[in-house]
Amino acid sequence: MASLDWCKNQKDGIQLAEPSENIAEDYLKNAEESLRVLKMVMENGSRIWTATMKYYIEYFCVSAVLSRIGIKSGIHDCTIEATEFLEKHGVFKDNLSTRLKRSKELRIDNQYNLKNRPVDVDTQDLMDLILKMKDIKDKLTEKRVNELRSRLFS
Numbered sequence: 001m002a003s004l005d006w007c008k009n010q011k012d013g014i015q016l017a018e019p020s021e022n023i024a025e026d027y028l029k030n031a032e033e034s035l036r037v038l039k040m041v042m043e044n045g046s047r048i049w050t051a052t053m054k055y056y057i058e059y060f061c062v063s064a065v066l067s068r069i070g071i072k073s074g075i076h077d078c079t080i081e082a083t084e085f086l087e088k089h090g091v092f093k094d095n096l097s098t099r100l101k102r103s104k105e106l107r108i109d110n111q112y113n114l115k116n117r118p119v120d121v122d123t124q125d126l127m128d129l130i131l132k133m134k135d136i137k138d139k140l141t142e143k144r145v146n147e148l149r150s151r152l153f154s
Contacts, residue, residue, distance in 0.1 A: 002077040004085060008153070012074030014082055016153060019070035019145055024137050027064035031057045031130050039123060050119040051110040055103040057126050061133040062100060065091065068137045069145050071152065076104060082152075089148060091136060 007013035038053040059076070062083050066073065069086075073079040083097040109115040 002075065002081055004081045007073070007075065007078035007081050010075060010078065013078045014152070015072045016149060017067075017070050017072040020067050021137075024064040024068040027060045027067060028130060028134055028137075031060035031064070031133075034060065035123065035126055035130065038121070038126070042121060042123075047116050047119050048110045050121060051103070051107045051117070054119060054121050054126070055100075055107040058096075058100050058103050058129065061129050062092075062096065064133050065137050065140075068140055069148050071149070080104070085152060086148070089151065091140075091148065 002013075004014070008015075034053055034057045038050065038057065041049045041053055059079065062079060065086070066079070066082055071082050073082055080097055080100050083092060083100055086092045087095070087097055106117060106119060109117050110119070
């Protein structure tokens, strides 16, 4: 796993960007669309695509909040590191970074390592996650955004 410092020094790692409500909303729309597609995929029983869709729904949710704050990450492990950072600063709760790590590992096992592991999916839980991330995004004040940005790059 990458470290926060390593991620900040990578070309596509963690960088500051302009905070964007529009990009955040687009990520949440992608999560909602992916959830609709996931339901269809689950009917067909594909473990590869169920694991992939589940992970990306969670990833899009996290990316929405990161975009609202103005944190950009092009490396998935760095996105997880940014999630841990936001957990330590009270933005995320419920061990979201651990959830994201497990989903990423399952996706890699099923998609690339061809392990065909079972995928435990609760579509209502995923919808709740989308709504929770929307609520977090909506409640972030400019003062809080600036504080988090400054702590990340202090």
